């Protein structure tokens with residue numbers, strides 16, 4: 238379904254920093270790309286195991302971040318340029334859009350660990366900010382299996398200080414009284430949020446993996462905020478609001 242962003246959704250994004258777009262893809266439309274993502278995720282996890290289990294924030298059998306999937310697989314690249322994404326991103330960001338970053342995030346049943354509160358801008362500072370994160374559920378993301386939570390309104394705080402921790406950068410305490418709102422996302426639906434929106438994901442207490450594909454789109458010509466240099470090799474997605 239090619240989604241039209243409604244006035245209510247746009248207002249929610251402006252005020253709360255996020256909204257959910259339901260039923261963007263049918264299971265059949267996601268089938269091939271989900272298989273290809275699974276294969277690349279499996280290879281990444283095997284590599285992790287071979288080198289001791291951990292690399293950066295990826296931990297085998299717990300949580301894996303498998304990055305640059307579209308850059309490795311033509312079919313995933315074509316998926317990221319689908320008309321659904323062209324329409325969503327140009328309605329929100331403007332006419333000229335690049336794919337900035339893409340990664341699968343799989344959480345295995347592990348019981349106890351959250352992925353901590355952060356802003357995506359906290360990991361790498363880029364300009365112009367914010368860019369847009371589309372968190373696409375490959376299977377149903379629920380409070381039980383570790384769906385994301387967001388802190389409404391937090392995108393208006395600018396890019397805040399992040400502290401390192403063994404499980405990822407942290408910008409907000411997980412024992413603060415306001416733990417935001419959980420955002421369950423059914424398979425084929427997506428959470429749409431700004432790169433400045435504080436978000437986290439809960440522990441996976443279910444018996445199966447939780448699988449997401451996180452796709453981030455920016456204005457064309459995104460720059461490194463520290464050096465001002467244009468980031469190389471970004472995949473063009475739209476020009477003049479048309480598929481690039």
Ligand SMILES: O=C(O)CCC(=O)C(=O)O
Nearest residue numbers: 342352357437438449451
């Ligand atoms: O999907 C998750 O568990 C967390 C992913 C996330 O926060 C991110 O990719 O920025």
